[in-house]
Amino acid sequence: MYTFILPSGNEIELREMTGVEEELLTNQKLIRSGDAVNQVLSNCILRIGENGDVTTKTVLDMLSGDRLFTLVKLRQISLGDEVELDLVCPNTACRVKNHVVVNLDDLPVTTYPEEREFVFALPASGSKVRFCYMDGNMEKRLAAMQESSISTAMLIRILDINGNPPSKKALSEMSMRDRTALRAEMQRVDAGIDTAIETGCDTCGARIRTRLEAEPAFLFPGIRS
Numbered sequence: 757m758y759t760f761i762l763p764s765g766n767e768i769e770l771r772e773m774t775g776v777e778e779e780l781l782t783n784q785k786l787i788r789s790g791d792a793v794n795q796v797l798s799n800c801i802l803r804i805g806e807n808g809d810v811t812t813k814t815v816l817d818m819l820s821g822d823r824l825f826t827l828v829k830l831r832q833i834s835l836g837d838e839v840e841l842d843l844v845c846p847n848t849a850c851r852v853k854n855h856v857v858v859n860l861d862d863l864p865v866t867t868y869p870e871e872r873e874f875v876f877a878l879p880a881s882g883s884k885v886r887f888c889y890m891d892g893n894m895e896k897r898l899a900a901m902q903e904s905s906i907s908t909a910m911l912i913r914i915l916d917i918n919g920n921p922p923s924k925k926a927l928s929e930m931s932m933r934d935r936t937a938l939r940a941e942m943q944r945v946d947a948g949i950d951t952a953i954e955t956g957c958d959t960c961g962a963r964i965r966t967r968l969e970a971e972p973a974f975l976f977p978g979i980r981s
């Protein structure tokens with residue numbers, strides 16, 4: 757069996773992915789709703805800390821950083837550490853494929869602090885925003901939304917503003933300065949595994965940015981993007 761320490765500090769025990777999980781991960785409907793990953797996680801996590809009865813609810817309650825970390829570890833134990841990507845240059849005049857090899861063991865991991873809630877005073881209005889970490893339940897709600905934007909991803913983490921429940925209106929009326937500061941603060945305290953890939957095109961030098969989990973080769977190395 758495979759054990760790892762999550763960014764939150766809990767120990768998890770995993771088993772390798774099988775054909776059952778591959779079926780789940782190729783089901784477009786399950787992928788869109790985010791349920792594919794939830795089912796894979798609940799199938800393959802044998803234990804979290806002392807809890808050996810891991811259900812879909814258990815994995816939805818996991819912090820997003822722990823969830824992505826687990827997915828990366830599942831990929832490593834099932835398919836190996838190296839991910840070979842062919843990233844298409846975003847420059848429409850170029851469109852050359854750039855071959856990039858990523859070793860999953862090299863991805864930076866940031867551990868979660870003890871505190872799970874934060875109060876941040878907005879620099880312009882002085883309003884106090886209380887926010888928490890993203891978890892699987894919030895990810896599921898985001899996936900169900902018609903339009904998910906930076907605003908909705910921010911809003912979903914806000915517990916209250918000056919003690920009042922957050923609203924879309926409150927966030928859209930917030931000044932640019934306050935929004936930028938709040939976004940930076942949320943990013944500053946965030947934890948988990950950094951799956952951002954950034955490279956320059958070999959041919960034209962354009963920046964290529966992606967996230968590993970968005971690349972087919974992350975879970976299906978046989979498929980060339």
Ligand SMILES: [Zn+2]
Nearest residue numbers: 845850957960
């Ligand atoms: Zn290029």
